[in-house]
Amino acid sequence: MDVSFVIPLLNEEESLNELHNWIVSVVEAQKYSYEIIFIDDGSTDQSWSVIQDLHAKNPHVKGIKFRRNYGKSAGLNSGFSVAQGNIVITMDADLQDNPEEVPEMIEMIQTQGFHIVSGWKKKRYDPLSKTIPTKIYNYVTSKMSGVHLHDMNCGLKAYQSKVVKNIEVYGEMHRYIPVIAKWAGFNKIGEKVVKHQARKYGSTKFGLSRFIYGPLDLATIMFMGKFSKRPMHFFGVLGTFIFIIGLLLLTYLSIDKIINHTYGIANRPAFYLGILMAIIGIQLFIAGFLGEMISRTAPERNEYIIEDHI
Ligand code: UDP
Numbered sequence: 001m002d003v004s005f006v007i008p009l010l011n012e013e014e015s016l017n018e019l020h021n022w023i024v025s026v027v028e029a030q031k032y033s034y035e036i037i038f039i040d041d042g043s044t045d046q047s048w049s050v051i052q053d054l055h056a057k058n059p060h061v062k063g064i065k066f067r068r069n070y071g072k073s074a075g076l077n078s079g080f081s082v083a084q085g086n087i088v089i090t091m092d093a094d095l096q097d098n099p100e101e102v103p104e105m106i107e108m109i110q111t112q113g114f115h116i117v118s119g120w121k122k123k124r125y126d127p128l129s130k131t132i133p134t135k136i137y138n139y140v141t142s143k144m145s146g147v148h149l150h151d152m153n154c155g156l157k158a159y160q161s162k163v164v165k166n167i168e169v170y171g172e173m174h175r176y177i178p179v180i181a182k183w184a185g186f187n188k189i190g191e192k193v194v195k196h197q198a199r200k201y202g203s204t205k206f207g208l209s210r211f212i213y214g215p216l217d218l219a220t221i222m223f224m225g226k227f228s229k230r231p232m233h234f235f236g237v238l239g240t241f242i243f244i245i246g247l248l249l250l251t252y253l254s255i256d257k258i259i260n261h262t263y264g265i266a267n268r269p270a271f272y273l274g275i276l277m278a279i280i281g282i283q284l285f286i287a288g289f290l291g292e293m294i295s296r297t298a299p300e301r302n303e304y305i306i307e308d309h310i
């Protein structure tokens with residue numbers, strides 16, 4: 001199969017028919033073999049029955065319905081695991097993403113060898129309260145992760161199938177799929193300017209909380225990518241460093257007392273700092289050991305993505 005469309009949705013009943021027809025008109029013009037996988041993320045409106053009707057009319061339409069709302073990442077992850085196409089397209093269900101961009105994105109993967117082609121909503125039709133923080137967020141993410149995209153969280157993306165089959169998205173991690181993919185070794189990441197439009201029906205499903213959780217998730221991803229298989233390298237180095245500074249401070253104070261007969265050392269600020277740093281240093285060291293013990297028992301401790309073998 002050429003293309004799988006993976007579309008997570010929450011309460012998008014008004015948009016689904018239109019979206020389906022739009023996608024079908026594009027794939028038919030291109031003569032792709034395709035499937036459209038709708039993941040109903042616990043909608044409370046009629047979304048699921050709309051999907052059932054679409055499936056009855058068009059066997060290329062498939063659907064997964066969650067018992068409750070688990071989040072967009074969960075939807076994407078489930079869609080990824082069943083997708084059969086050589087290329088997997090993700091897009092939002094709210095008609096903000098334009099399926100007419102898809103053929104060119106696929107073309108970029110095929111001719112330029114990209115693992116991922118990510119959409120870039122250069123001209124956005126969203127409220128300012130969203131576009132300005134998003135700019136800052138994209139800048140920080142690009143600097144921290146080394147994945148230089150203008151629009152990391154664009155819903156419209158095209159992937160080689162092997163990318164989505166080898167990464168796992170959960171929690172709110174859908175915002176950082178390119179970073180996760182890069183850590184997994186899929187580092188040819190391209191970008192295509194895509195047309196965007198204002199939300200036609202319904203309202204946005206993500207509130208301001210995204211700006212609190214987003215940065216925390218980025219920190220998690222950066223940490224997991226670098227140190228999840230060797231936590232001691234992080235905690236051990238940091239712990240040892242801090243412990244040694246604490247120890248030096250205390251040693252200095254002790255020597256000072258012995259040589260200069262200073263009266264007491266408990267009244268000196270360096271004393272408290274020294275103790276604090278020694279204790280924190282040991283704590284970090286222990287955290288490193290605990291991390292190592294946890295990663296020893298992690299089921300994926302010996303999972304590697306094998307590109308090829310003969
Ligand atoms: N969505 C989802 N589960 C959620 C929240 C959102 O599947 O818990 C879907 C939503 O229906 C849409 C896509 O994720 O298809 C993007 O959401 P939305 O358009 O509300 O986000 P925005 O465009 O405002 O960033």
Ligand code: MG
Pocket residue numbers: 092094096199204
């Ligand atoms: Mg939207």
